[in-house]
Amino acid sequence: MKLKKPTEISVKDIGKGYYEIFYNSKKYYIALLRVLRALNREKQDDLEIIEGLRRAVESLVRRSKRGFTYSIVTTISKNGALTYIAILGKDKSVIDREIEVVTSLIDSMSNGNITLKHSKSGIIRPKILVIPLKSRYKVPVPELHKIQPEVVRVPEPLIKPIHNGEIYLGTTLSTSYNYPISLKAEHLFRHIGIFGSTGSGKTTTASIIAYRASLKGMKVLILDWHGEYTNILKKGKDKLSIFTLDATKPMSINELNINELISKPTELLEVFEQVLDLSPAQLFILDQVLERGSRSLRISPCWLKSLVELVAVYNAESRWSIEARDALYRKLKYLAANIHCSSSSNIKTTSINDHDITVIDLSKVVNTRLRTLYALLILKMLELSAVEHGILTDLLVVIDEAHHVLPSRTSEVTGIARKLLAEMRKWHIGFIIVSQSPSSTSSDVLKNTNTKIIHAIKSNIDKRIVVDSIIIRKELEDTIPYLKVGEAIIVTPEATEPIIVRIDPRPLINIEIEGSLSGYEIELE
Known part of the structure; x- marks a missing residue:
C-alpha cells in the first residue's frame, strides 16, 4: 500500500488483535504490537532505547521486501500517546509467524531494552483517515513515537477497600474499568506520605487532599515551603475560607503559643540542636541559658534576639566553655539578624478554627535554617497546644519539603518525627x-x-528507600521512574497490593462519587 494523498480506509475488527483493511477493493490483514520498555532492565538510557529502535527499523526495512509492510504508529488519546509496530500483509497465517520473528528481532536489536506485546482489539476505528508524512531522514523514527514502560495489571478485587472513601483522589490505571479511588478520614489520622521527584505532582496531590478534607469539616494547616499552595487552593470553586500568613511578618495564632514553648527548655533544645547542628557543649550552655532566662524571654517582644544577648553574657570560665559559648553566639546571632520584631500591639491574632485552611507561607524567609526553625517551632507549639489544651476540631497538617523539617541526620531529629507522627x-x-x-x-x-x-522518583537511592518500606511487586516497582505527572502508586493498609492511580487533574472541586464495585463480576487475574 503506497499512499500519496490523504486516503480514507475501511477497517473491520476480526478479533484476537487482528483487523481486515479494505483499500482499492483489496483486502489486507494488520496486527498491532505495542512497543514497551522492558521491565527486566535495571537502568535504561533514553538515547540507547531510541538507537535500538532505529536499528530495528532498519532491519524491518530490509524485511519489507518479503511481502510485508511495517509501520510505527502512535495513537493519541486521553490515556496519552501509545506506540505500536503495525505488520500488514495479505496472509493472516503468515503474519502470525512474522509476529514471533519481529518480536525476537526487536529484542535483539535493542539489547533487551524494548519488548513487544500483541495488542487486543478495539484500537482502530471502523474508518480511519491516513495522511502520509514525508521525512528528511532515510529511515525515520519520529520523536512523536514515545515508548512507555509495560503496564502492570492489578487484580481488581484489591481495589475494593479504597473505593468508598470520603476524599476522592482519582481513578485507577491498568484495570479494565477506571475505578474511582478515595481516602477515608482514618487514612488522614494515620498519616500520609507523598513522595516524588520535582515536578511529579506532589504539591497538587497534597492540595487536593487538603482541599477535599476541608470540605468534609476538617481544619487544615499548611506549612508552605515554596509558597505554592495558596494559588493552587484558590482554583477551587467552593467558598472555603483560605487564610495565608507571611512568616516574615508578625503573627499570632491562638493555638501556637511561643511562651509555653519557652517555658519548656527541653523541647526548644531539640529544635535548636537540629537547626544549628549544636555540639554537646553548646547544648549544655543553651540549656543553662534557657533555664535561667526563661522568664525574661517570655516577656520579651523579640525572644530570639533576647536569647542571643543572654548567651553573649553567659559566664563561661573554662576554655572549652568559652569556645562553645562563642560558637553558639555566632550561630544564634546569624539567625536573629534575619528576624523582624514588632511590639505586641501591632500583632494581629487569629485562630486555626477561624478558617477552613490556614497557610503559613515560609517561602519569603530567605535563610533556609531560619525557615526550618520557624517550621519546627510551629510544630512544637502545635504539639504543646494539643497536649495542654486539646484541639477543638479534627486537624490536618501538611508539611511541605519535609526533608528540610524532619531530616534523617540525628537521633534527636528522628525523635521529633516519631513524637509528631x-x-x-x-x-x-x-x-x-x-x-x-x-x-x-x-x-x-x-x-x-x-x-x-x-509519584515518579528518578533517583535510585530515593526509590530504594521508599520501596523498602512497602510490599510491592518487582514489575510494579520498575514503573516508578516512568510515571507521568499526576500518576502515582497508592499504598494503603487495607489494600494488600499497591495500585496505580491517575490523580484527578480537574480544578479542585468537591466531587461526589457515584456507584460501587458491587455491580461488577470481578475475577482474580
Whole structure:
C-alpha cells in the first residue's frame, strides 16, 4: 500500500488483535504490537532505547521486501500517546509467524531494552483517515513515537477497600474499568506520605487532599515551603475560607503559643540542636541559658534576639566553655539578624478554627535554617497546644519539603518525627508529609505514614528507600521512574497490593462519587 494523498480506509475488527483493511477493493490483514520498555532492565538510557529502535527499523526495512509492510504508529488519546509496530500483509497465517520473528528481532536489536506485546482489539476505528508524512531522514523514527514502560495489571478485587472513601483522589490505571479511588478520614489520622521527584505532582496531590478534607469539616494547616499552595487552593470553586500568613511578618495564632514553648527548655533544645547542628557543649550552655532566662524571654517582644544577648553574657570560665559559648553566639546571632520584631500591639491574632485552611507561607524567609526553625517551632507549639489544651476540631497538617523539617541526620531529629507522627493522632491531628528526597527524610516518616502516595522518583537511592518500606511487586516497582505527572502508586493498609492511580487533574472541586464495585463480576487475574 503506497499512499500519496490523504486516503480514507475501511477497517473491520476480526478479533484476537487482528483487523481486515479494505483499500482499492483489496483486502489486507494488520496486527498491532505495542512497543514497551522492558521491565527486566535495571537502568535504561533514553538515547540507547531510541538507537535500538532505529536499528530495528532498519532491519524491518530490509524485511519489507518479503511481502510485508511495517509501520510505527502512535495513537493519541486521553490515556496519552501509545506506540505500536503495525505488520500488514495479505496472509493472516503468515503474519502470525512474522509476529514471533519481529518480536525476537526487536529484542535483539535493542539489547533487551524494548519488548513487544500483541495488542487486543478495539484500537482502530471502523474508518480511519491516513495522511502520509514525508521525512528528511532515510529511515525515520519520529520523536512523536514515545515508548512507555509495560503496564502492570492489578487484580481488581484489591481495589475494593479504597473505593468508598470520603476524599476522592482519582481513578485507577491498568484495570479494565477506571475505578474511582478515595481516602477515608482514618487514612488522614494515620498519616500520609507523598513522595516524588520535582515536578511529579506532589504539591497538587497534597492540595487536593487538603482541599477535599476541608470540605468534609476538617481544619487544615499548611506549612508552605515554596509558597505554592495558596494559588493552587484558590482554583477551587467552593467558598472555603483560605487564610495565608507571611512568616516574615508578625503573627499570632491562638493555638501556637511561643511562651509555653519557652517555658519548656527541653523541647526548644531539640529544635535548636537540629537547626544549628549544636555540639554537646553548646547544648549544655543553651540549656543553662534557657533555664535561667526563661522568664525574661517570655516577656520579651523579640525572644530570639533576647536569647542571643543572654548567651553573649553567659559566664563561661573554662576554655572549652568559652569556645562553645562563642560558637553558639555566632550561630544564634546569624539567625536573629534575619528576624523582624514588632511590639505586641501591632500583632494581629487569629485562630486555626477561624478558617477552613490556614497557610503559613515560609517561602519569603530567605535563610533556609531560619525557615526550618520557624517550621519546627510551629510544630512544637502545635504539639504543646494539643497536649495542654486539646484541639477543638479534627486537624490536618501538611508539611511541605519535609526533608528540610524532619531530616534523617540525628537521633534527636528522628525523635521529633516519631513524637509528631506516633503521638499526635490521639489528639485527632493527622499529617501529610511531602518530600522529594525520601533518603534525606527521617526514617520515622516512612515507618509512621500508613498511606503512601508515590509519584515518579528518578533517583535510585530515593526509590530504594521508599520501596523498602512497602510490599510491592518487582514489575510494579520498575514503573516508578516512568510515571507521568499526576500518576502515582497508592499504598494503603487495607489494600494488600499497591495500585496505580491517575490523580484527578480537574480544578479542585468537591466531587461526589457515584456507584460501587458491587455491580461488577470481578475475577482474580
